[in-house]
Amino acid sequence: MKETMNRNLFAPTTEIAPNLESLRIDTPPVTLREMALERLRNAIIAGLFSPGQRLVERTLCDQLGVSRSVIREVLRHLETEGLVETAPKQGPIVALIDWHQARQIYDVRIALETTAVADCARNADSATKEKLKTVLEDLDRNSRKNDALTILAATTEFYETIFLSGGHEIAWDIVKRLNSRISRLRVMTLSTTNRTVSGPARMREIFNAILRNDPDAATTACRAHIMEAAKIAESLLAPTDEAKF
Amino acid sequence: MKETMNRNLFAPTTEIAPNLESLRIDTPPVTLREMALERLRNAIIAGLFSPGQRLVERTLCDQLGVSRSVIREVLRHLETEGLVETAPKQGPIVALIDWHQARQIYDVRIALETTAVADCARNADSATKEKLKTVLEDLDRNSRKNDALTILAATTEFYETIFLSGGHEIAWDIVKRLNSRISRLRVMTLSTTNRTVSGPARMREIFNAILRNDPDAATTACRAHIMEAAKIAESLLAPTDEAKF
DNA sequence: TTCCGTATGATGGTATACCATAAGACCGCG
DNA sequence: CGCGGTCTTATGGTATACCATCATACGGAA
Incomplete structure (x- = not known):
């Protein structure tokens, strides 16, 4: 992440606005967090991480190329969704289901x-x-x-x-x-x-x-x-x- | 939070273990995050924050006495729960309901x-x-x-x-x-x-x-x-x- | 007076530094 | 040989620093 902050937004501005409504700019400014959330969720759903497997924060940082702040917020989100559990004194793991x-x-x-x-x-x-x-x-x-x-x-x-x-x-x-x-x-x-x-x-x-x-x-x-x-x-x-x- | 890290755990060890099972120490090491989560959730439910009201992160830091890391993770949790919404380019607000x-x-x-x-x-x-x-x-x-x-x-x-x-x-x-x-x-x-x-x-x-x-x-x-x-x-x-x- | 440009402050997004703890490795003493 | 103590390291918890952006206020020029 030494080289950040200019990842997207390079589409040339050649688009034509067919009407007034479409002039509106509501780029949901895709945050790193949202991207990371989607990636990680899909990875878990796809079975890329086995249930019970530990999700070590710093490792995820490397794998996703983002900082721990992002990873941790994503983990909180997935935890609330029920896809990730956090074992005390151990940290997050992929949720098990019986x-x-x-x-x-x-x-x-x-x-x-x-x-x-x-x-x-x-x-x-x-x-x-x-x-x-x-x-x-x-x-x-x-x-x-x-x-x-x-x-x-x-x-x-x-x-x-x-x-x-x-x-x-x-x-x-x-x-x-x-x-x-x-x-x-x-x-x-x-x-x-x-x-x-x-x-x-x-x-x-x-x-x-x-x-x-x-x-x-x-x-x-x-x-x-x-x-x-x-x-x-x-x-x-x-x-x-x-x-x- | 200059003065952290020694908040609980000072209960004198005078408890008597009536049996082997109760010897076990599973203190869920209450994290700041969990406390902050509960406080903030209760505050919202109790109506201490009005719906639509902005939840400015740094302000919450002062009010709850914790750092932004904690606040942000808590906000992610509440957002997933549906109690908080995040307006783009504006930040988190108390969720409205129609x-x-x-x-x-x-x-x-x-x-x-x-x-x-x-x-x-x-x-x-x-x-x-x-x-x-x-x-x-x-x-x-x-x-x-x-x-x-x-x-x-x-x-x-x-x-x-x-x-x-x-x-x-x-x-x-x-x-x-x-x-x-x-x-x-x-x-x-x-x-x-x-x-x-x-x-x-x-x-x-x-x-x-x-x-x-x-x-x-x-x-x-x-x-x-x-x-x-x-x-x-x-x-x-x-x-x-x-x-x- | 009005309009535009700039400065400034507030805010969220991101990265990183620091600390306490727990688990494991290692070593020396018995 | 085994046991206990200590050192190391990995890890999560927490705090903070930095940056881009947006909104607002202010000031100067037409």
Whole structure:
């Protein structure tokens, strides 16, 4: 970091403002902290750091190329998100998750997602339905390739559309955070045999229920969707009954 | 902070260890950060800082008697919790809340609390029922005094008992955070006429349903309890349709 | 008087220095 | 050989220094 302070902002000013609104400069002045936060979070979610692994601050400084101030604030953020735990007299580690916690997360997801899905089935406009249709078609194309990460992204977009169409930003935020805590679990869940088939099938059930404005059917399908995932997760996590993942 | 590093730990070592387990020293070495976090969070919840008010870092340093490192990490934590927002080019302010958000929070509470209450009604053991009885009796005693904060604490304990009895720590954590974001709203809600009557009445309904292991009745009462609160909150917040509180 | 440019102060972003502590390595004495 | 003490080092906790930027105030020129 000897050589700092001139990293971005070198785009030539050749952009043309088509209207008055777009003249506005609201460059969210991307701070180092935000970049570091995103990088580190993604790294943890992607499994670049194993659960339980120590996150030594000075090491992270080298790895991310920022100072400890930044790293520490990022760690506080991730700690509050539940992705990082801080062991006393030891410092931050990647959060572990056991079946007791994972199960709770699936429970909360059921409570929130069924609510959102039912609400969407009641009120969805045609634009929302169109969007969901598109997402599902993408998912169908990709699920044949069995690419877990792509499927995960499409699944996320599917639910995001549902949550946001009903104005449930806060609930979606909660679900997103919970999902990040079980991200590795979700990837493994998706890799399981048949999941790449049953998952999209359930989502299509949900979609059809939304199409015909049937909240109850949507709720049922959504609950089934999550409980199937939870079941697979349990089979991965529960037998050992130790803090895996 | 010229004079640091010898703040606690001066308790004389005259404690007697009644058994081997209690010999263990797990003093969570209370860090400045934890203390500052709690203080600042409480101050915001208590309304010592008005919503929208700027939280100038150096000023907070003086007020809390700690350095900016500590303050900034605490602010990151509170920001992630949703109690503080950071306006670009301006810095941290106490988070504002409008009816759109508050409503969502009540929605999520309904989803999570009805789930917990129903679960409790299905599985509650006698110890839990006893605990709830005690809490309710305390509440009855205090509700006559119309002390909003005391009632709030009792209400919190009531729900905490329900959540934790079913092992729903994560859901409770979420609810706690959401509640802190509408804390001022809750206090005002409680001050409303009749709320000091209808609130405990609803909680007794919930309690009775739990006593006789009736999940459906418990769910219904719980939903009614929250929706009544939301209704009052709406009347306080919605008409203006501006970012109050 | 009005407008523009500059100076100044406040503030957040970032980096770094310092300290206490705990865990491990090492060594010498029994 | 083993045990206890001490030294070293790694690490997190805390404080502070420095910088870029933005807002405001002020002053001079038209």
